[in-house]
Amino acid sequence: MTGRRHDAAVAVIGGGIAGAAACIALHRAGLETAWITPDAEPGADLVGESLAPAALPILDRLGLAAIVDGAAHRRSNASFSAWGSDLLVERNAAVHLEGPGRVLDRARFEADLRAVADGTADRRRSALVDATVEAGSWRLGLADGSALATGFLVDASGRASVVARRRAAMRRDDRLVAACAFLPHRDDGVEPTPATLIEAVPEGWWYASLLPDGRLSVAFFSDPDLLPRGLSRDRDRWSAMIGGTRHVAHWIADAGFGVETPPRLHSAATRWADPAAGKWTAPGGPPSATPPPRSTRCPRTA
Numbered sequence: 001m002t003g004r005r006h007d008a009a010v011a012v013i014g015g016g017i018a019g020a021a022a023c024i025a026l027h028r029a030g031l032e033t034a035w036i037t038p039d040a041e042p043g044a045d046l047v048g049e050s051l052a053p054a055a056l057p058i059l060d061r062l063g064l065a066a067i068v069d070g071a072a073h074r075r076s077n078a079s080f081s082a083w084g085s086d087l088l089v090e091r092n093a094a095v096h097l098e099g100p101g102r103v104l105d106r107a108r109f110e111a112d113l114r115a116v117a118d119g120t121a122d123r124r125r126s127a128l129v130d131a132t133v134e135a136g137s138w139r140l141g142l143a144d145g146s147a148l149a150t151g152f153l154v155d156a157s158g159r160a161s162v163v164a165r166r167r168a169a170m171r172r173d174d175r176l177v178a179a180c181a182f183l184p185h186r187d188d189g190v191e192p193t194p195a196t197l198i199e200a201v202p203e204g205w206w207y208a209s210l211l212p213d214g215r216l217s218v219a220f221f222s223d224p225d226l227l228p229r230g231l232s233r234d235r236d237r238w239s240a241m242i243g244g245t246r247h248v249a250h251w252i253a254d255a256g257f258g259v260e261t262p263p264r265l266h267s268a269a270t271r272w273a274d275p276a277a278g279k280w281t282a283p284g285g286p287p288s289a290t291p292p293p294r295s296t297r298c299p300r301t302a
């Protein structure tokens, strides 16, 4: 920090869970924050409904415990897995000291978090397109043509890693892909079990979880070369893949869910920045082994 005037002590990039939580935490620490998010946030059918029990104490520390207590979210009391064997093993939430995790209405959870975060930060509804370090300060350019200066930057732009990817090496552990679909419940005569089911198969593993709105979230995790070509346009192939499972297929048929659309594919590869947060988020800090470029052009978000 140089004593030069900043528009905010910290700028947080990204309107997802990490960005919103960062704004709330920074506010509680007494820091003025600028929050840079794209104008439009994704709507319904977001993947990522499983909130681990370990997240509950974190939400509590942020004063957000009540945010997951409403009827919009389901307590995750039971999960079943067939991993390394065909036998289903039940794991009850009683084993967790923090209590049951949640199966979230993910869009609602994100919207509620953003609503709290909105009151804690100066929100700029425009994507970051440029980030440059000048005399120990960040100069940030936004898609709407505005600019701001800040002393510290939190890159919470998720897989886009708009700043981190220019300031650090991005490492990848695997090439995991997730094929995800939301199945409507079609049989009023059956009440589906509120549970999560994991089933390992030679090419990867299946995940199925009853959502709070009664649909079944189904995902298959595998390597891209093990997935059939064109799967995201091929409902029949997807249906046949589900039909080849032992437990997931049984649950879908038994509880009356419909396989009506092909899945959407998402990268689920394990990736991280090296170095991680620290040097490149703290201009003026100790130089890294490979000096970062002085200017960072950020890819625009869709």
Ligand SMILES: Cc1cc2nc3c(=O)[nH]c(=O)nc-3n(C[C@H](O)[C@H](O)[C@H](O)COP(=O)(O)OP(=O)(O)OC[C@H]3O[C@@H](n4cnc5c(N)ncnc54)[C@H](O)[C@@H]3O)c2cc1C
Pocket: 013, 014, 015, 016, 017, 018, 019, 036, 037, 038, 047, 048, 049, 050, 051, 052, 126, 127, 128, 129, 156, 157, 158, 159, 160, 162, 178, 180, 266, 267, 268, 298, 299, 300, 301
């Ligand atoms: C298939 C799949 C399933 C998953 N399931 C789960 C799960 O069940 N439970 C779980 O805990 N985790 C799950 N995850 C992990 C998931 O990544 C996290 O839950 C979470 O979405 C990460 O939040 P985030 O805020 O870091 O990133 P994101 O949710 O990706 O948010 C990134 C934000 O940055 C914004 N952004 C991007 N570029 C710019 C820019 N240039 N300027 C400004 N803003 C920008 C985006 O618009 C977005 O608002 C899953 C991941 C995958 C791939």
